Amino acid sequence: MDLRQLNYFLSLCEEGSTTRAARRMNVVQPALSMQIAKLEDELGQKLFERSSQGMTPTPAGQLAYRLFSPLLRDLSDAKQQVVSRSGEISGRIAVGLVASVTTSVLARALAIFARQYPEVEVSACDGYSSAHLDQVRSGMLDFAIVNKTRRRLDLPFMDVLHEEMVLVTKAANGRGLPSPILFRDLVGLPLVLPSKNNGLRTIIDDIAEDEDVAISIRLEVDAVAAIEELVRQSDWVTVLPAIAVHRGLADGSLRAHRIVAPRVTRQLICVHNPRRPLSEAARLFIDTLGSELADAANVLHSQENS
Template identity: 75%
Template sequence: MDIRQLGYFVSLFEEGSTTRAARRMNVVQPALSMQIAKLEEELKQKLFERTSQGMIPTSAGETAYRLFAPILRDLSEAKQQVINRSSTVRGRIAVGMVASVASSVLARSLSSFATQYPEVEVSACDGYSSVLMEGVRAGSLDFAILNKGRRRSELPTIDMLDEEMVVVTSAASARQLGSPLMFRDLANLPLILPSKRNGLRLIVDKIAEDEDVELSIRLEVDSVAAIEELVRRSDWVTVLPAIAVGRGLSEGTLRAHRIVAPRVTRQIVCLHNPRRPLSAAARLFIEVMTAELAAGAEILRMPAGD
């Protein structure tokens, strides 16, 4: 097995066609097919099934890709850093983040990062914390930005932001709320919250359990944008980090009310895999996002109910 064979394998896996993979690797199709056959012989596993839809990976092929792709990416990154040995940062990073972060600061972070480091290619996605963590473990993501869970993770984390969660209402709502609110006051409010798969919901549920408060949850919606729109159009309320609904708060269409006794907070962390050290580009991206998160939280730091 050599690096060239692994490159052919990854290309075929990602392209799903020997013709496209050969073109991508700048070789003739028979040469690529021969190297794949040699790799299968060495691994004693069939890696692809030829079908009318193209080359379909077998279960062994799926496993091989999950293991080999990060190795190739790390080698490419290492080679690039040795070659360039200059202040110019180059490379590719794959980052995942929870939707409440992606919807609030991702666009600004990408714009700022691309301006500062134009030679770095960034692939960004959002998803549930459990899915993102699996991506980091498997190597499809270099790191993930998510809410710190109650259980200690076996993967190391970097602290990014501690943020207060608030009760959010429509600025046009006829519902008059005191400010600040006791957590127990939430029991009397018609709530729209994310589903139990969402880390933000787990934070609220844990405090409700500890305080023996039964919440009146009318709707479960995982899209922060949809929750914001529903609250804006109704007398329903939600509990979210202020930064997640920052646009509505800044525009004055939404109103935030602090929660006390106890306060509701979330910790945003960056989770990564110690077996694949963070590249220089990855660390710089984390720095940019941390700064954008802090700036967004500072702008929205306002008197409760304002």
């Protein structure tokens, strides 16, 4: 077993295709397949199953990925710390983000970061806050940007952004609603919200419980982009961070209404594993994301006050 085999193995796990994995590792496909076969022989385990969906890790392959991926990232981080002494930032970082971040600023942040640090490879995925926390604990992710809830967190974190969540309506439908709107006045509105697995929904449910307000939720959709499109084309309304629907607010197809008594706010935080210090590349990417989120929030705030 050598580092080359392990890197080929991780690449195949993450790409799900020998063609894509070989392209990522800059080798021909037969060479990658041969090294995977050698690794399987050495471990005495079949690591992948071939299916119509591509190459799927077996239970043994999934276990190997969970064990090997943190080790390889640690090696990459160690190399980066030595290399960075000469001023060059390189390495690989794996980050998880909640959907409201991926739909708002991720593309721009990645473009800026890639121009500034072309030697850093970034792997970004979106999902639920709870899933990202588990992946950070296991070492599959270097860090994650998630929604902070009231539940006690067993991982170190740093603040990234505080912002209000707003009632979002189709522009034409919002003119008859008071602005700001009281939280209790959400009762009776045709609400579409993320499911209970979503950290944004947890924030709303916690406030509703505190205020003894029974909100009727007739539709649950986790895809933020789908919620935005549904609100734009119908009489449904939602409660989301303004950043998550910034495109619709900017083009005038959606209208945002502040919620008061109480205000609904969310706190984005960056969590990481205390046993795996953040690399310089990770810290720089966090700074880039935070800067883009703050800029987007400031633009929306300026639009609301204009």
